[in-house]
Amino acid sequence: MASSSGRRPGAGPGGGEPSSTPAPASGGRRILRTQTAGNLGESIFDSEVVPSSLVEIAPILRVANEVEASNPRVAYLCRFYAFEKAHRLDPTSSGRGVRQFKTALLQRLERENDPTLKGRVKQSDAREMQSFYQHYYKKYIQALQNAADKADRAQLTKAYQTAAVLFEVLKAVNVSQKIEVDQAILETHNQVEEKKKLYLPYNILPLDPDSAANQAIMRYPEIQASFHALRNTRGLPWPKDHEKKDDADLLEWLQALFGFQKDNVSNQREHLILLLANVHIREMSKPDQQSKLDDHALDIVMKKLFKNYKRWCKYLGRKSSLWLPTIQQEVQQRKLLYMGLYLLIWGEAANLRFMPECLCYIYHHMAFELYGMLAGNVSPTTGENVKPAYGGAEEAFLKKVVTPIYKIIEMEAERSKTMKSKHSHWRNYDDLNEYFWSRDCFRLGWPMRADADFFKTPNFVLNPRDQTNGEHRPAGNDHWMGKVNFVEIRSFWHIFRSFDRMWSFLILSLQV
Structure with a gap:
């Protein structure tokens, strides 16, 4: 079931819908292609192509690529944290392309450890992360906030999202080295989180x-x-x-x-x-x-x-x-x-x-x-x-109203695929919607009764006359509502009935 918690929906009812805007440079959601063995290589981390089961580490890799030019050690720590998080998400590497991805990432970490360690300014990785976090906040976020024109919204959004990822990595590094985070950094992080809630991706109107x-x-x-x-x-x-x-x-x-x-x-x-x-x-x-x-x-x-x-x-x-x-x-x-x-x-x-x-x-x-x-x-x-x-x-509406009705649609669709039943023995969207074409639909009640006929599913049994092809029919003792109005009966003559005008035209043409 596709819920509409993800942005954005399609065309609206009864009028135009704001057109979908491409993901902004502020780190908005991007389409992540599934990783396969064929597109592995050094460009994997530049293009941020990650396996579909590891999409949560994509923002971390983006930040690593962004800060690598200014501080390679911080970029290394971001990738190392991404590797640890990928291992927690899929410890057995059972997802498609996960094993190849983790292997390539581990090889890159092994190559970059010593060179980035020599270029580290502070004495420890924890101090390096804290120093860079403060530097990033002052150079980018404060500078953009103090600009006369309040800066470009996309740049400010990107800066807040990058700062949030840097703090996540900073916190993980400090925990591994058993060092407490400075109070000043915690206060800065709280300010970033408050502003981050305002600067969210949007289509056309920035309503913050x-x-x-x-x-x-x-x-x-x-x-x-x-x-x-x-x-x-x-x-x-x-x-x-x-x-x-x-x-x-x-x-x-x-x-x-x-x-x-x-x-x-x-x-x-x-x-x-x-x-x-x-x-x-x-x-x-x-x-x-x-x-x-x-x-x-x-x-x-x-x-x-x-x-x-x-x-x-x-x-x-x-x-x-x-x-x-x-x-x-x-x-x-x-x-x-x-x-x-x-x-x-x-x-x-x-x-x-x-x-x-x-x-x-x-x-x-x-x-x-x-x-x-x-x-x-x-x-x-x-x-x-x-x-x-x-x-x-x-999420009460999704869970209590949409989900129960969708479950019926899902079960009917699965029955049409898995069973060799007649077309009249399962319902599609139109058949379910026809239930609401008459006053009988109000027997469903509000809140909707779980024992209503609309939610009844049949117990299908094998037709004893047709043991060879496995045709199923609904049992006679259930309360399955079935199709309400039009029931299409498919037979050998159905092709002639569907194209009756064409056959009539051909016969008349032959006579002429």
């Missing part, structure tokens, strides 16, 4: 506090209007155990309540801002009107996003869960919450995106819960305010 004021793209009026509209969290009931940030927005509030993944929230925050900004700039022609998000532009984006959901509600004869408040000042906030919730569900749904009506079912119930929380409704059973059925635990 420093970049929001200094990057040119963040100064556009339409971006500012959408950005500030999402920051309106006035009147929202935050969970008691949640630590609210000063720069919190509506999507962070949804994350705290429904348990969406952090990267998914970052993706869809940028997605929603750009959707609103694109429509806002087209609708508002006067410059003085662009500083505030236009309600008409908001309605246009909302109409596109919820077109399929409203058609689904109308088809099933159900009222939509898009209830708006009577107070005019809260209408814009409520609309943004509804749109943000839909995008967060879509962004984290992974393979469920192939089942649009299933997403409508999930959104229908979660939007109703959202309305109940904002209206202050009280649960008739507990007497407390309404809370989400699946809570706001970390």
Whole structure:
């Protein structure tokens, strides 16, 4: 199952998605090719080609290549730490290309040990690492921070990530030599970690506090209007155990309540801002009107996003869960919450995106819960305010909503591969999605009942009439739902039925 905790998702529903930006020079995520014996050699460490099972050591090798010109001994210590970490990750070297990679890395370490040791300035490797860490922080990070223009964001991001890797190696070297890290270095590391949380990879919009004021793209009026509209969290009931940030927005509030993944929230925050900004700039022609998000532009984006959901509600004869408040000042906030919730569900749904009506079912119930929380409704059973059925635990939506449905898709797909069963004896995405085409889908409940027919899997038995080819059929005593509407029966005549127009044309041509 592909979760959307990784950056970035594809094209968004109901509008354009910010295009994927190549990994910046700031050490953003790169595609790592699988290492094989054929591409081993001295260039392996320059191109940072590592085995797929050892991707965690790629940043360490990048830092080693970066600092080798200024301090070869530090580069050697980084590679040595990478080798130790690779051995911990795969001690038996069972992964593809791991044995060759570790052998080549060990040979290089043996060649570089003596030359780099002679060039070491300090008396020990621990002191050498501490000295270089302080030097790197002053020369690169402080210099970039003190620049008048706050420097290039990509360079500053790269410097923070490099400093974090250097401290990791520094700490490992000190532990091996039983030397405590200086307090000044620990304080510097804490500052680096705080800033590192802000400077994260992004697609188009750098939304951290420093970049929001200094990057040119963040100064556009339409971006500012959408950005500030999402920051309106006035009147929202935050969970008691949640630590609210000063720069919190509506999507962070949804994350705290429904348990969406952090990267998914970052993706869809940028997605929603750009959707609103694109429509806002087209609708508002006067410059003085662009500083505030236009309600008409908001309605246009909302109409596109919820077109399929409203058609689904109308088809099933159900009222939509898009209830708006009577107070005019809260209408814009409520609309943004509804749109943000839909995008967060879509962004984290992974393979469920192939089942649009299933997403409508999930959104229908979660939007109703959202309305109940904002209206202050009280649960008739507990007497407390309404809370989400699946809570706001970390990754709750992925684990409790997406995963159970995906498991059914996975089992049906495996059955189609491993068993010689008829096409009518297993379900694909369309067959599972057809379950949500009728009112019977509401028997699934919310929270979803684990014993519902949708989650039942059949116990297949061997057909006694066909012992030779191993054809399987569902047992008669189970509750497997099977295909709901259209069931394709494949036979010898299927090829004639599929191409009936072609056969008719050929017969008529022959007669002529």
